[in-house]
Amino acid sequence: MGVQIIISGESQCESFAKLCAIADYLSQNLPNFCYRIIEKSVLEWKKKLRKEGNIDDQESKGSTEDYAKNITVCISGASHPLTMYIISGLLDMSLGHKSIAKIFIYDKEYSQTFLEYVETECSYVGNNYPGKVVKYTNKMGMALASCDLLIIMDYVPFSLDLSIGDWLALNARCLKKLAPMINASASRNMYIVLPNLGPACYNATILTKVLTSINKKNIVVVTSDLGLELAPIAAEVAEVEMKNMFCPPVWGFVGINHLVDIRNTIHKYNVFQPYNRYVKVRKSSLCVGVLTPEFRTLDYLLHFKENLWTKLLEAKKKANNEELSINKAISLLKFVQVWLSGPNSDDILSLGVVCNGSFGLSFDGVFSQPVKFTGGFWQPAVDYLMPIDPHINILYLEEIAKKIIYLKKSELPKINSYFPCTCPKQNKLIGLEQEKHEEKIKVQEDKVQKSIIFTE
Numbered sequence: 479m480g481v482q483i484i485i486s487g488e489s490q491c492e493s494f495a496k497l498c499a500i501a502d503y504l505s506q507n508l509p510n511f512c513y514r515i516i517e518k519s520v521l522e523w524k525k526k527l528r529k530e531g532n533i534d535d536q537e538s539k540g541s542t543e544d545y546a547k548n549i550t551v552c553i554s555g556a557s558h559p560l561t562m563y564i565i566s567g568l569l570d571m572s573l574g575h576k577s578i579a580k581i582f583i584y585d586k587e588y589s590q591t592f593l594e595y596v597e598t599e600c601s602y603v604g605n606n607y608p609g610k611v612v613k614y615t616n617k618m619g620m621a622l623a624s625c626d627l628l629i630i631m632d633y634v635p636f637s638l639d640l641s642i643g644d645w646l647a648l649n650a651r652c653l654k655k656l657a658p659m660i661n662a663s664a665s666r667n668m669y670i671v672l673p674n675l676g677p678a679c680y681n682a683t684i685l686t687k688v689l690t691s692i693n694k695k696n697i698v699v700v701t702s703d704l705g706l707e708l709a710p711i712a713a714e715v716a717e718v719e720m721k722n723m724f725c726p727p728v729w730g731f732v733g734i735n736h737l738v739d740i741r742n743t744i745h746k747y748n749v750f751q752p753y754n755r756y757v758k759v760r761k762s763s764l765c766v767g768v769l770t771p772e773f774r775t776l777d778y779l780l781h782f783k784e785n786l787w788t789k790l791l792e793a794k795k796k797a798n799n800e801e802l803s804i805n806k807a808i809s810l811l812k813f814v815q816v817w818l819s820g821p822n823s824d825d826i827l828s829l830g831v832v833c834n835g836s837f838g839l840s841f842d843g844v845f846s847q848p849v850k851f852t853g854g855f856w857q858p859a860v861d862y863l864m865p866i867d868p869h870i871n872i873l874y875l876e877e878i879a880k881k882i883i884y885l886k887k888s889e890l891p892k893i894n895s896y897f898p899c900t901c902p903k904q905n906k907l908i909g910l911e912q913e914k915h916e917e918k919i920k921v922q923e924d925k926v927q928k929s930i931i932f933t934e
Contacts (some may be wrong), residue, residue: 486516495623495663502619502662517665548579552621554656555631556596557588558671562815563807564611564629565600571811573818582621586655587632590616618656622663626640627814630685631674632656641891646882650684657688670697670811672830673806674704677733679830683843683883686832695855699830700813701728701736701846703805708738711789716779723776724747728828729865729872731879732846737872739865740786741777748772777866817849823851826859836860841876843883917919 485501487494495515501513526581551568553561561583568578581600583593593614600612616620622628634648662668670685670692672678678699686694705726707719713720730736752767816825830846833839836858837847848862865872 483511484516485513485515488517492620492624495620498623499620499663500615527760542854549573549576549623549626550621551578551627551629552582552584552618552625552652553629553631554584554618555587555633556583556593557585558631558675559802560631560675560803560806561596563803564810565596567807567811568814569600569611571815573674573815578611578817580624582615582618582625584615584618584621586618588832590614598793606733614624619659619663622660622668623665625668626672628660628664628668629673629810630656630670630672630681633678633681635676641888643885643887646677646680646885647887652843653681653684654688657685657835660689661691664691666691666693668692668696669817671778671810672697672699673810674699674701674732675806679731679844679846679879680882681733682830686844689903693855694832695833695857698813698849698856699844699845699846700809700827701732701830702808702812702828703809704728704732704736704738705743705828705902706805706809708740708742708790711793712740712776712780712786714745715783715786715789716745716776718745718776718779725828727826727848727865728846730846730875731882732830734882735875735878736846737867737870737875739867741775741866742863743776745776746771747774773845775863819851821851826850828863829856831856831858834858837864838873839876841879843879845876845879 483501485494485497487497498515501511501515504511505513553564565581565583568581571578583596585593597612597614610858630653632652634652636645638646670689672682678701682697682699685692685697689697702725705728708726709723710720712718712726713723723745724743727739728736729739748769748771750767750769753765755764756766813827813829816823816827825850827850828846830844831849831850833841833843833845833847837844837860839847848859849856850859851857894897
């Protein structure tokens with residue numbers, strides 16, 4: 479006769495998470511072990527306890543409000559340098575009635591000493607909660623049981639020694655190692671976000687295929703850092719103040735290809751509408767008109783500007799990894815802020831989300847596009863403008879994405895770098911050879927002209 483174990487608790491409770499992880503392990507290793515989880519919100523548990531007379535109303539009210547404010551974050555691949563920017567931004571973020579109560583950091587491939595050092599350094603940040611906010615864990619399943627947001631920074635960087643197929647296969651293998659832990663421990667309502675690292679949209683698409691316990695709409699890639707990279711250069715070329723310009727939208731299978739639609743970037747413009755007295759009397763002391771703010775695209779300001787991309791290339795050569803990491807951290811923190819602001823938001827962000835047919839995209843995977851947070855999910859902003867770049871079409875980017883998903887290992891051979899010789903001796907030899915070649919051409923042309931004259 480088997481005995482069924484019932485584990486009841488609240489998802490934010492660490493003890494409840496530990497018991498769920500232990501029960502899951504026992505059920506996989508013992509043949510007759512059965513368990514059932516009863517998970518309720520704090521409000522439901524407090525109401526039940528109040529009915530039984532086991533808790534004071536005032537104490538219950540205060541405790542319930544505290545739990546309602548708590549948000550738990552888990553960072554996988556926390557050895558990446560981007561982690562420090564993200565943690566400091568999360569702890570300083572103003573979230574209204576909510577705040578970050580716990581940040582678990584995890585990295586299976588890195589030394590425990592470094593992650594404990596990160597935990598120690600971040601423990602000096604002031605907060606309203608007892609104990610450490612940032613906590614290192616070597617068991618990700620325990621952290622996921624009480625997690626609201628999972629930030630995945632596990633990826634394999636590109637190497638010239640690898641073919642494209644091998645590189646993608648290594649990234650897929652890396653993420654498939656995380657899938658069993660997420661499926662076993664995470665809540666279905668948990669959000670998963672990937673910063674723009676490596677083949678980001680490809681990695682997110684793999685997660686949508688292998689994760690069975692997470693809603694696919696909750697898996698997103700933050701791609702607006704590509705727009706932030708281009709925004710200051712576009713503002714300089716268009717002669718528009720940065721404070722009056724929004725982030726350019728980003729389209730594509732980011733990590734493989736993308737399009738920053740700079741021409742459809744929105745900026746705020748003040749239109750002057752003069753009164754009749756402004757035309758008749760130029761030196762009037764009365765109000766001569768009114769300024770009306772309106773939104774316009776940058777297309778009319780950049781139509782004849784052809785030096786935008788050359789300036790971007792020069793800026794990329796000068797930029798260091800720290801500047802790029804800051805853009806990625808700012809984009810991710812903006813995502814967290816909009817997500818926690820409520821179930822609905824008017825803000826439009828560039829995120830990689832699962833396509834639903836909007837903008838004519840039928841790709842069965844994650845594709846970067848302008849999105850809104852509607853009804854608790856990230857949905858494509860269908861009322862946004864389609865890209866008008868004359869050289870690249872998003873349907874072409876979609877076709878590339880479809881081919882990349884089914885790319886086999888060892889396909890697309892590795893890239894062989896070519897470095898032309900810059901030594902002066904070699905340049906002299908090349909110059910002599912070119913002169914000899916030009917002389918031969920001249921001799922042949924002279925012969926042809928003489929033969930033409932002779933025939934005439």
